[in-house]
Structures are given as C-alpha cells and as structure tokens.
Amino acid sequence: MYPARFEYYRANTLQEAIHLLQQHSGAKLLAGGHSLIPIMKLRLAQPPVLIDIGRISELSGVMKTDGRLRIGSLTTHAMLAASEAVKKHCPILAEAAGQIADPAVRNKGTIGGNLAHADPGSDLPAVTLALDGVIHITGRDGDRQVNASDFFLDLLTTDLKPEEVLTAVELPALEERTGSCYLKFEHPASGYAVCGAAAIVALGGDESCERAGLCFNGVTATPYRASAVTEALAGQNLEDATIDQAVTEHLSIDDPMGDTYASGPYRVELAKVYSKRALKTARDRARS
Amino acid sequence: MARVFGSSIKRREDPSLITGAGQYTDDLKLPNMAYAAIVRSPHAHARIRSIDTSKATALDGVTAVFTGEDIKKSGTPGVVPVGWLLPDMKIPPHPVLASETVRYVGDAVAVVLAEDRYRAQDAVDLVEVDYDPLAVVTNPAKTVEEGAPQLHAEAANNIAFDWELGDKTKTDEAFPKAAHVLKVNIRNNRLIPQAIEPRAALASYDDSKGQLTVWMTSQNPHIHRLLMSLASLGLPEHKIRVIAPEVGGGFGSKIHHYPDEVIACWCSMQLHRPVKWTATRTEANLTDTHGRDHVTEAEMALDENGRILGLRVKTYANMGAYLSTFGPLVPTYLHGTLLSGEYDIPAIYCNVIGTFTNTTPVDTVRGAGRPEATFIIERLMDLAAEELGLDPVEIRRRNFISPDAFPYQTQVALQYDSGNYGPALDRALEMVNYKNLRAEQERRRGEGGKLLGVGLSTYIEACGLAPSAVVGSLGAQAGQWESGEVRVHPTGTVTVYTGSSAHGQGHHTTFAQIVADRLGIDADNVEVIHGDTDQVPFGWGTYGSRSAAVGGSAIAVSADKVIEKGRQIAAHLLEASEEDVVFEEGKFFVRGAPDKSQTLNDIALQAHLAHNLPPGVEPGLSATSFYDPANFTFPFGTHIAVLEVDPETGEVKLLRYVAVDDVGNVINPMIVDGQIHGGIAHGIAQALWEEAIYDGNGQLLTGELLDYAVPKPHMLVSFELDRTVTPCPHNPLGVKGVGETGTIASPAAVVNAVVDALKSYGIKHLDMPLTPEKIWRAIHQSGRS
Known part of the structure; x- marks a missing residue:
C-alpha cells in the first residue's frame, strides 16, 4: 500500500495546471484523490508526476444561469448533496451524490474526478447522461464542450485527453412537472453501484409523459442509456402497468459486466426491477 | 454504596484511543531503524527455481535482501510450529521463508x-523469483480426491488429520429406527478476520546483551515469546521480551505465531539494528x-414427536497450506464438542478431516469452530421443524436440556455445568412479539411483495479456556490458566498485572472494577498492566472469551489474598484476633465496632513501613495467583432475526434483531452490550456479506x-438486547465469556430467517453468504417464482 515514487506539483490556477500538464508527460491530475490514490497505493497506477488541482478555487462551486446549472469540476459530492440550487434544479444529482460511498469520500471526492475516472460503478456518470449534461474541458488550445453521450468511451476511458482539464459540468435545470429518481443497489464492500438507475420523467399538461430519461451505472462498461424504454413511454399515460410493460419489452442489455458478486444476467435483472421502481418514483415526484 | 462491579462505568482506555494518543506497534520508532518488506509468492503453488536479489540489493537505500537460504545458513531454526497436536496428525515443516x-x-x-x-x-518489486507453477487445489473436500495436487510429502492425499468424536455405532443405530431423518450439506464460508490494525512487529536485538525486544501485535505475548524461543529463533526465553502495545483488534488472528514477525526478529539479529515490519x-x-x-454433511434423526435421536456430522475442514498455531483445534475440539447445542441428544458422532489446500492457513476467527457447530445444529432444527410441521420454537423446546439435568454430560465430551434455556427463549419471543410476527407473516404471504422471515438461534457456547489438564489431554501444547497479580502500593493505590492481553476488550476498565469492588476502593485508584513479558509473571492471553472468566478470576483470587494478609495486619494493629476482624467497603474493623477501623490505605502503608507487623508476616501487600479454571464456561441464549426478502431482486433487509444472552454475572453492562453488538454484527456479516473467494488458480x-x-452501520439495525443471569458456578466471579456469543449465534438466526421467508418457494437451505443473486437464483430455480 505504498505508491511508487512520483513528483508532486500544486497548480494554483487552471492555466498553471494546463502548463504543468504540457511540461510533464504522463502526469495525472489529483483532485479529491479518492480514485487515484488507492490505485497508486496498489501500484496499479504509477504516474511519474501528480499535479494537484485541489486548491483551484475557480473550479469549485455551483452556478445557475439561464435555466442551466454550471457545476465546477472540484465541487465535492458533499457540496452537491447539500446545495440548495442542486436540490431545487437537479434533485437527482443531489440524490445520487448523497449516496456515494461514505461521508469521508463525499467530503473529498469531486464531480470532475468522478466523471473523468469513469468507473462503471460510479454514481454520477448515468445521472449526468440522463440529464443530457455537457462536459466542459480546457486544454492548451482553449475550451471545448462534449456532450455526456460522447464523453464516456469505455471502461475507465473518456474523451478527456491526457493534457486536458475537466473544468465543469453543465446541466439543464429540471422544469416544473419533472420528476427524477436515482435508485441504487450498492455493493456491500465498495459501496459502488452494482446497478444504479437514474430516471427522469417530464409530464405534459394532460399528465402524459412528455419526455423521459433512463440510464444505468454499474451494468455495462460505460453508463447505459435505455432509449428504447423511454421512447416507448413518450406520450403514454404513465400507469404502473405502462411502465412495467415498457421496461419488460424494451430493456435489453447485451453486454453486461459481471464479477464474483453479481453476474451479468443478474445485473440486467436488477436494471429491470430498479428502472421500474425509479421511473415510478420519478413519475410520482413529477405529479406532486 | 453502589457496587462498581456491575456498573456501566466508561471505558478508561477510550480517551487516549479516540484522541489518537494510543501507541500502536507501527507508531513506534527507534533510532537507526530499518524497514522490512516481504516478497510474497504471486502463485498459489510453485517450485522456486531461483531467486535473484541483485537488482533489489543494488537499489539506493536498500540495506539488505535475505532469502530462506540465508536463514538456513545462519543456523537459526527459522520455522513456525503448530501448537495443538491431534493423534496421527501430519505436521509438514513451515519455514518462515520458503526456499523450495x-x-x-x-x-x-x-x-x-x-x-x-x-x-x-520498490525493492520488493525488483526481487526476481523464477517460479515453476504447479497444479492448485483450494477446496477442502476436493483436495483429498485422487489426482489432486499434493502439497506436502508428509501428508498423503493432503490429509493432515482424520479425527472423530462421539459414539459412531450408537449414532449409526439411531438412524434406521428414526421416524424422520433430515440431511443438510453446508459450505461454511471462509472469512478474513479484518482487524483494523494490520499485523506489525518492531524487533530490536541488542548484540551486547544477547537480548531481543519485540513490540508486536499480539493477543498473547508470552505465547509468542515461548514459540519464538522454542521453535523459531533459538534464543533463550529469558533473553526475549515481547511487548504488545495498543493492539487494534485481533478477532483471533493475532493469537498465532506467523513467519513475518520471526523474519523481523531474525533480520534485527543479522543487522544489529531495529527492524520494523508492518503488513x-x-x-x-x-x-x-x-x-x-x-x-x-450433517444428518439428524428424530422420533415421531420431534425428539432428536441422533446427530451425524462429517466435515472437511480447510487447514490452508500449513498448520497454523491452533488450526487443528478449531474444527475439532472447538467444533465437534459443541454439536449437542442446547439439546439433549442421546447419540452424536462427528468426523472431521483436516486438509491441506493452496490457500492461506486457516485458524481461529471470533467464535472459532463454535459458529460452525451452532450453524449445523440450528439449521437442522429448522429443517426438522418444517418436516414435522412444528413451529421452530416448539421443536427447540421439546429438545432443550431440562434445567434440572445440570451438570449435563453431552455425548461430545463437554459437561455443561449450568444452564436454563427456556427463560432466555421466552424473553426473546416476548421482546420480538413472536405471535404477532407470525400473523403478520401469514398476512403478507397472501399479498405478494416483500417476504417476511423470522429466524431463531438457540445457542450454547463453551469458552473460558479451560482446565489445563483437560486441554493438555486433548492435544494442547499450552496451558490455559492465567496469572494475575494485585500489588497495593504504600498509599493504597493498586497496580494489577494480568496475563490477559487486551486488544479492544476493555480490560483496563473491567479488571479495575473487579479489584475496586473487592478491595472497596475507587476504580480510578487501580491501574491495569498487561501485554509485556517483562512486567507480567506469565500469561496465556486473550482469546476464546477467557479473559474475564480466567484472567479476571486470577485477579479476584489475588485481591482476596491481599485482603487476607491485610486482615492479619489489621488484627495485629486492632489488637484483635483475625477471626473477629471483618473487611467491608475498604475498612478492617472488629465485628460490631466499625468506629475503630483501619482502612486499606492504612494497612498498605503499615505493610510497607513494616515497623509493626505481626510475627511471621512479610512486609509488602501484594499477591499473585495462577488460576486454572475447573471447567469451561457455558454462555447461552436465544437470538431472533427478523428480516425482509425482496423476491424480485433477492435483497435482504434486516428489520429487527433481538438477542437474549446469558453470560453469567456482568462486570460492566455497557462493555458487555458492546461486545455482543460487535459479535452480532460480525455474525450477520458472515451470513450476508463476508466471503474469501479463491479462483481456480488459488488467487484470492x-x-x-x-x-x-x-x-x-447503515447495513445493520439497532440491536435489541436483554439478559438472563445464570452465574457460572465454578469461578469466583460467576462470569462467563461474552466476546464471541454474537458471532456464534447470529449466522444461524439470519439464515434461518431468510429460509423462513423463502418457505413458499420450497427452498430448504442456502449457503452463506446469502448474496442477493444467490437468493434470486434460488427463487427462480424453485419453479415457483
């Protein structure tokens, strides 16, 4: 549990971080450290250089502008769970952040680190995807934005380049008559999601489903979007039976992950049960 | 004056521990200390072709790299022994560094x-070991099969021992005439102890004196000193000092004598400088x-009325790759002897085959053998209840040993000294409101949705190890008495030296309560010293729920000896005969004349001044006892788990957990409750979550x-506890053990509750841990989902 030798630099500004990244090939960014440091201690990762961005204040905090939330990448899970703006406009993000690991992890771990690490059992990727979030990235050549749907490429792999910094996540503020729910089956040891279902339901004036979102953590290598289910729900009156039927008929996941604790087929079954429950809760919340 | 014995005074060790002031082995630093790190095999079974240490040795900052060959060359024995011998047991050598x-x-x-x-x-990563991998076996039953890879030349078919207990003929005869025979195959899951502080050793060899001091994570420093001297290092015992500073939990794992601590000591002897190793x-x-x-495989025979006629158990017990210190004890005398449970069983036969596999050595983990036995019998009781159409409560009542049958001789060696099982069961049923629960369960079964399960475990434990002559006759290479010294200082304050070696149990508090209670002084005036072979006369240590019953009794006897000596001195000073001097609340006085008294403080001062002692009385006021118990102690009780199973996912949610335990007299109710809480949590975890899983290559x-x-915490519920009190009849405190009861009772309660919830699917048994997927699959495979 002792990491290999590495150099440590602290960046005080975003520009400094980008400069340091260019100077040191193979460098890794250190934010909350709750994913990186454990794998360094196991020597599964041996980055020669760490660039600590944890104190860059411009990257932390939640801002609401024009119907959107802009969440700095260093905003901790605890801050997300407690933020009035997040609870009001993106309650599913607060709900998910509050379920991550334990208080110590939530107090240090950040949304940017969580998304950039892209652990399939993390709680925030599916939520960000369900919300159609936009990832803000800064590199040597300036800023760029990537839709969440294009960000997660594979297991522990994202569109983020080695010399770039994930700076913020932009999420739409949920509107009136929109309900959401993050329902998680957690691993008893790690606390990671064996299956985390993120459901969003927007109701129209006639109580029918105007729009729905349904994504999963933990089931596949990257967060899984169950488009067929939500398409089947669009325009429907969301009775329990309608939701059950849509999930039963339209949720099929071909390439689930499995391990000694939970096999692939079992995770798919969990996704079915949890999506029904999460969609119903989201619907109830939209109605109230 | 309220007695301090039996009161929930706060743990005196906590202020230093919870503020981070406690000094654990890894906190200690000595000048010129080197750090040891151990190169470990990534293979479960392999021949070592060669070891090249040159790159590691050449690394800047590396002092030395040693292999098993270096230990051999040094002439040091360099092996770790086994501390419990069974008849015809095969004992392969266990070198501290493997070289072949x-x-x-x-x-x-x-x-x-x-x-x-x-x-x-860094240097560990540079040591190049050329391995020739061999075939691997990890399963304790499959390892004896023909064609299985062989671990040791000494042990044909990987069998370490083939042990039996009970009357085979009588038991076999019980089955053909039985109205009902129940059978269950059980895989009792492998656990990792998970003490929060990993093992560590700081060894310092003083070449000029030939003296080795080793600070280490030990539950029993004297055992470690003995085995270091006798088997591993070849140093004389009086030249070794073992100190256990604060120890962060053990759960049985820090009883044993491992290679790593020996390696640290040997390295210090080679380098003539202190060496620290921390896992x-x-x-x-x-x-x-x-x-x-x-x-x-276990089978129970019952008559038509649900009375047990016989119990037959065959177990393959995994010993791992080598025999650990008390490995052979656990599945034999801590397991087979408990198979009678709380029941009057006329015939029992148990056969245990201890086997070698390519896995970590297996030894005691909290409960050690007794949870396995309890699980077998409590599962069979539930299966029998279902077979006979009886309530699980009823079948237990029909088979309880009657309260007037004590002392009760079981068919598996133990003689239960005391017990009264009905009241604990009654109280637990009342607390949980059993009748209402069963009604609620029926109601829910009609509704669909979450399934309610209620599970009982009426358990017994044998602990407080134990008469030395008895354990010796069973194979122990250790005594099981304990030492306790009570030393009264001239000012009347007291230091207690105990051979029990606390690692979280609260001895600083409870042992002070024992002494304060007997001497009639404030507990704050009693200090407790343990865990140092140079300070404590001797000690067999803390494990097997023996500290209060054996270590505490030694202290109590010493306190009583102090009082008797004090009485002699007081009688002399009061000019009375000893028989007329009474001792109450810390004062000696002539019976009927309390106004003229001598306090313990007065006597302590006089004893040390020695200006006016009675003829023939030596100065000083201290006493040492070596207490060897007359028997084990036998805690018992009833645990009830109430839980919900989600039939769609197989998830289990605990709703309530009720435990009524009888641990005899209670020294500190808060500490006893804490021990029971921890034990229950540990046992629930075995039932639902914990499992060490090896793959086919022996990778963990x-x-x-x-x-x-x-x-x-969020995975558990708030436990509901109560007690009955049946004092132990043979020790001066009337106490039994408490550290393991929860771990022994709770796995069966939880599994019985889950199986109860799944009754409508026809599911009879599931092996622990009851993971949601396992339950979900069982439901789906039942054909009734």
Missing part, C-alpha cells in the same frame, strides 16, 4: 530491508489466518476491502 516450494499466494520468499518503507516496497491491508488479507471454510478474489464486505 510456495504453497499459497502470499507465502513469503524473501525479505527486503531499506531505509524507508517506500524504498523497501499492508493487502498483506493482512493474504496472510492473516482465515477462518471457517468447512464442507459439511476478495483480497481487498473493495471486494470483501465488512459490515457498516
């Missing part, structure tokens, strides 16, 4: 010494002895806390 064959992932092959622990770890969590999980891992798949699930 490695037999489990984690087996030590070399040691690196460096100026800091980071450099030591990483990964190393702890790979090398701390694991627990359980039984493959069992759940070797990190990311995969191995220890219980966390």
Whole structure:
C-alpha cells in the first residue's frame, strides 16, 4: 500500500495546471484523490508526476444561469448533496451524490474526478447522461464542450485527453412537472453501484409523459442509456402497468459486466426491477 | 454504596484511543531503524527455481535482501510450529521463508530491508523469483480426491488429520429406527478476520546483551515469546521480551505465531539494528489466518414427536497450506464438542478431516469452530421443524436440556455445568412479539411483495479456556490458566498485572472494577498492566472469551489474598484476633465496632513501613495467583432475526434483531452490550456479506476491502438486547465469556430467517453468504417464482 515514487506539483490556477500538464508527460491530475490514490497505493497506477488541482478555487462551486446549472469540476459530492440550487434544479444529482460511498469520500471526492475516472460503478456518470449534461474541458488550445453521450468511451476511458482539464459540468435545470429518481443497489464492500438507475420523467399538461430519461451505472462498461424504454413511454399515460410493460419489452442489455458478486444476467435483472421502481418514483415526484 | 462491579462505568482506555494518543506497534520508532518488506509468492503453488536479489540489493537505500537460504545458513531454526497436536496428525515443516516450494499466494520468499518503507516496497518489486507453477487445489473436500495436487510429502492425499468424536455405532443405530431423518450439506464460508490494525512487529536485538525486544501485535505475548524461543529463533526465553502495545483488534488472528514477525526478529539479529515490519491491508488479507471454510454433511434423526435421536456430522475442514498455531483445534475440539447445542441428544458422532489446500492457513476467527457447530445444529432444527410441521420454537423446546439435568454430560465430551434455556427463549419471543410476527407473516404471504422471515438461534457456547489438564489431554501444547497479580502500593493505590492481553476488550476498565469492588476502593485508584513479558509473571492471553472468566478470576483470587494478609495486619494493629476482624467497603474493623477501623490505605502503608507487623508476616501487600479454571464456561441464549426478502431482486433487509444472552454475572453492562453488538454484527456479516473467494488458480478474489464486505452501520439495525443471569458456578466471579456469543449465534438466526421467508418457494437451505443473486437464483430455480 505504498505508491511508487512520483513528483508532486500544486497548480494554483487552471492555466498553471494546463502548463504543468504540457511540461510533464504522463502526469495525472489529483483532485479529491479518492480514485487515484488507492490505485497508486496498489501500484496499479504509477504516474511519474501528480499535479494537484485541489486548491483551484475557480473550479469549485455551483452556478445557475439561464435555466442551466454550471457545476465546477472540484465541487465535492458533499457540496452537491447539500446545495440548495442542486436540490431545487437537479434533485437527482443531489440524490445520487448523497449516496456515494461514505461521508469521508463525499467530503473529498469531486464531480470532475468522478466523471473523468469513469468507473462503471460510479454514481454520477448515468445521472449526468440522463440529464443530457455537457462536459466542459480546457486544454492548451482553449475550451471545448462534449456532450455526456460522447464523453464516456469505455471502461475507465473518456474523451478527456491526457493534457486536458475537466473544468465543469453543465446541466439543464429540471422544469416544473419533472420528476427524477436515482435508485441504487450498492455493493456491500465498495459501496459502488452494482446497478444504479437514474430516471427522469417530464409530464405534459394532460399528465402524459412528455419526455423521459433512463440510464444505468454499474451494468455495462460505460453508463447505459435505455432509449428504447423511454421512447416507448413518450406520450403514454404513465400507469404502473405502462411502465412495467415498457421496461419488460424494451430493456435489453447485451453486454453486461459481471464479477464474483453479481453476474451479468443478474445485473440486467436488477436494471429491470430498479428502472421500474425509479421511473415510478420519478413519475410520482413529477405529479406532486 | 453502589457496587462498581456491575456498573456501566466508561471505558478508561477510550480517551487516549479516540484522541489518537494510543501507541500502536507501527507508531513506534527507534533510532537507526530499518524497514522490512516481504516478497510474497504471486502463485498459489510453485517450485522456486531461483531467486535473484541483485537488482533489489543494488537499489539506493536498500540495506539488505535475505532469502530462506540465508536463514538456513545462519543456523537459526527459522520455522513456525503448530501448537495443538491431534493423534496421527501430519505436521509438514513451515519455514518462515520458503526456499523450495510456495504453497499459497502470499507465502513469503524473501525479505527486503531499506531505509524507508517506500524504498523497501520498490525493492520488493525488483526481487526476481523464477517460479515453476504447479497444479492448485483450494477446496477442502476436493483436495483429498485422487489426482489432486499434493502439497506436502508428509501428508498423503493432503490429509493432515482424520479425527472423530462421539459414539459412531450408537449414532449409526439411531438412524434406521428414526421416524424422520433430515440431511443438510453446508459450505461454511471462509472469512478474513479484518482487524483494523494490520499485523506489525518492531524487533530490536541488542548484540551486547544477547537480548531481543519485540513490540508486536499480539493477543498473547508470552505465547509468542515461548514459540519464538522454542521453535523459531533459538534464543533463550529469558533473553526475549515481547511487548504488545495498543493492539487494534485481533478477532483471533493475532493469537498465532506467523513467519513475518520471526523474519523481523531474525533480520534485527543479522543487522544489529531495529527492524520494523508492518503488513499492508493487502498483506493482512493474504496472510492473516482465515477462518471457517468447512464442507459439511450433517444428518439428524428424530422420533415421531420431534425428539432428536441422533446427530451425524462429517466435515472437511480447510487447514490452508500449513498448520497454523491452533488450526487443528478449531474444527475439532472447538467444533465437534459443541454439536449437542442446547439439546439433549442421546447419540452424536462427528468426523472431521483436516486438509491441506493452496490457500492461506486457516485458524481461529471470533467464535472459532463454535459458529460452525451452532450453524449445523440450528439449521437442522429448522429443517426438522418444517418436516414435522412444528413451529421452530416448539421443536427447540421439546429438545432443550431440562434445567434440572445440570451438570449435563453431552455425548461430545463437554459437561455443561449450568444452564436454563427456556427463560432466555421466552424473553426473546416476548421482546420480538413472536405471535404477532407470525400473523403478520401469514398476512403478507397472501399479498405478494416483500417476504417476511423470522429466524431463531438457540445457542450454547463453551469458552473460558479451560482446565489445563483437560486441554493438555486433548492435544494442547499450552496451558490455559492465567496469572494475575494485585500489588497495593504504600498509599493504597493498586497496580494489577494480568496475563490477559487486551486488544479492544476493555480490560483496563473491567479488571479495575473487579479489584475496586473487592478491595472497596475507587476504580480510578487501580491501574491495569498487561501485554509485556517483562512486567507480567506469565500469561496465556486473550482469546476464546477467557479473559474475564480466567484472567479476571486470577485477579479476584489475588485481591482476596491481599485482603487476607491485610486482615492479619489489621488484627495485629486492632489488637484483635483475625477471626473477629471483618473487611467491608475498604475498612478492617472488629465485628460490631466499625468506629475503630483501619482502612486499606492504612494497612498498605503499615505493610510497607513494616515497623509493626505481626510475627511471621512479610512486609509488602501484594499477591499473585495462577488460576486454572475447573471447567469451561457455558454462555447461552436465544437470538431472533427478523428480516425482509425482496423476491424480485433477492435483497435482504434486516428489520429487527433481538438477542437474549446469558453470560453469567456482568462486570460492566455497557462493555458487555458492546461486545455482543460487535459479535452480532460480525455474525450477520458472515451470513450476508463476508466471503474469501479463491479462483481456480488459488488467487484470492476478495483480497481487498473493495471486494470483501465488512459490515457498516447503515447495513445493520439497532440491536435489541436483554439478559438472563445464570452465574457460572465454578469461578469466583460467576462470569462467563461474552466476546464471541454474537458471532456464534447470529449466522444461524439470519439464515434461518431468510429460509423462513423463502418457505413458499420450497427452498430448504442456502449457503452463506446469502448474496442477493444467490437468493434470486434460488427463487427462480424453485419453479415457483
């Protein structure tokens, strides 16, 4: 549990971080450290250089502008769970952040680190995807934005380049008559999601489903979007039976992950049960 | 005056421990100290072709790299022994550094010494070991099959011992005439102890004096000193001092004598400088002895009224790659002897085959053998209840040993000294409101949705190890008495020296309560010293729920001896005869004349001044006792788990957990409750979450806390506790053990509750841990989902 030798630099500004990244090939960014440091201690990762961005204040905090939330990448899970703006406009993000690991992890771990690490059992990727979030990235050549749907490429792999910094996540503020729910089956040891279902339901004036979102953590290598289910729900009156039927008929996941604790087929079954429950809760919340 | 014995005074050890002031082994630093890191086999079974240490040795900051060959050349024995001998047991040698064959992932092959622990770890990665991998076996039953890879030349078919207990003929005869025979196959899951502090040793060899001092994570420093001297290092015992500073939990794993601590000592002897080794969590999980891992077939015969006629148990017990210190004891005398449970069973036969596999050595983990036995019998009782159409409560009542049958001689060696099982069961049923629960369960079964399960475990434990002559006759290479010295200082304050060696149990508090109560002084005036072979006369240590019953009794006897000496002096000073002097609340006085008294303080001062002592009385006021118990102690009780199973996902949610335990007299109710809480949590975790899983190559798949699930508060419920009190009849305190009751009782209660919830699917048994997927699959395979 002792990491290999590495150099440590602290960046005080975003520009400094980008400069340091260019100077040191193979460098890794250190934010909350709750994913990186454990794998360094196991020597599964041996980055020669760490660039600590944890104190860059411009990257932390939640801002609401024009119907959107802009969440700095260093905003901790605890801050997300407690933020009035997040609870009001993106309650599913607060709900998910509050379920991550334990208080110590939530107090240090950040949304940017969580998304950039892209652990399939993390709680925030599916939520960000369900919300159609936009990832803000800064590199040597300036800023760029990537839709969440294009960000997660594979297991522990994202569109983020080695010399770039994930700076913020932009999420739409949920509107009136929109309900959401993050329902998680957690691993008893790690606390990671064996299956985390993120459901969003927007109701129209006639109580029918105007729009729905349904994504999963933990089931596949990257967060899984169950488009067929939500398409089947669009325009429907969301009775329990309608939701059950849509999930039963339209949720099929071909390439689930499995391990000694939970096999692939079992995770798919969990996704079915949890999506029904999460969609119903989201619907109830939209109605109230 | 309220008695301090029996009161919930706060744990005196806590202020230093919870403010971080406690000094654990790894906190200690000595000048010129080198750090050791151990090179471990990544293979579960392989021949070592060669070891090349040159790159590691050449690394800047590395002091030395040693292999098993270096130990051989030094002339040091360099082996760890086994401390419990069974008839015809095969004992393969266990070198502290393997030089020919490695037999489990984690087996030590070399040691690196460096100026800091980071450099030591870097050098570990540079030691090149050329392995020739061999076939691997991990299952304790399959390892005896023909064609299985052989671990040791000494042990044909990988069998370490083939042990039996009870009357086979009588038991076999019980089955053909039985109205009902129930059978269950059980895989008792392998556990990793997970003490929060990993094992560590700081060894300092003083060449000029030939003296070795070793600070280490030990539950029993004198045993470690004895085995270091006798078997491992060849140093005379009086030249070794073992100190256990604060020890952060053990759960049985720190009883044993491991290679790593020997290696640290040997390295210090070579380098003539202090050497520290501290296990990483990964190393702890790979090398701390694991627990359980039984493959069992059990059968119970009953008559038409549900009275048990016979019990037959055959178990393959995994010993791992080598015999650990008390490994052979656990599945035999701590398991077979408990198979009678709380029941009057006329015939029992138990056969245990201890086997070698390419896994970490297996030894005690909290409960040690007794949870396995309790699980067998309590599962069979539920199966029998279902077969006979009886309530699980009723079948237990029909078979309880009657309260007037004590002392009760079981068919498996133990003689229960006392017990009264009905009241604990009654109280637990009342607390949980059993009738209402069963009605609620019926109601829910009609509704669909979450399934309610209620599970009982009416358990017995044998602890407080134990009469030395008895354990000696059963194979122990250790005594099981305990020492306790009570030393009264001239000012009347007291220091207690105990051979029990606390590692979280609260001895500083409870042992002070014992002495304060007897001497009639404030507990704050009593200090408790333990865990140092140079301070404590001798000690067999803390395990097997023996500290209060054996260590505490030794202290009580010494306190009584102090009072008797004090009475002699007081009588002399009061000019009265000894028979007329009474001692109450810390004062000696002539019966009927309390106004003229001598306090213990007065007597202590006079005893030390020695200006006016009675003829023939030596100065000083202290006493030492070596207390050897007359029997085990037998805690018992009833635990009831109430839980919900989600039939769609197989998830289990605990709703309530009621435990009524009889641990005899209680020294400190808060500490006893805390021990029971911890034990229950540990046992629930075995039932639902914990499992060390090896793959076919002998790789430990759940070797990190990311995969191995220890219980966390939000996974549990608030336990509801009560007690009955049946004092132990044979020790001066009337106490029994408490540290393991929860771990022994709760796995069966939880599994019985889950199986109860799944009754409508026709599911009879599921092996622990009851993971949601396992339950979900069982539901789907039942054909009734």
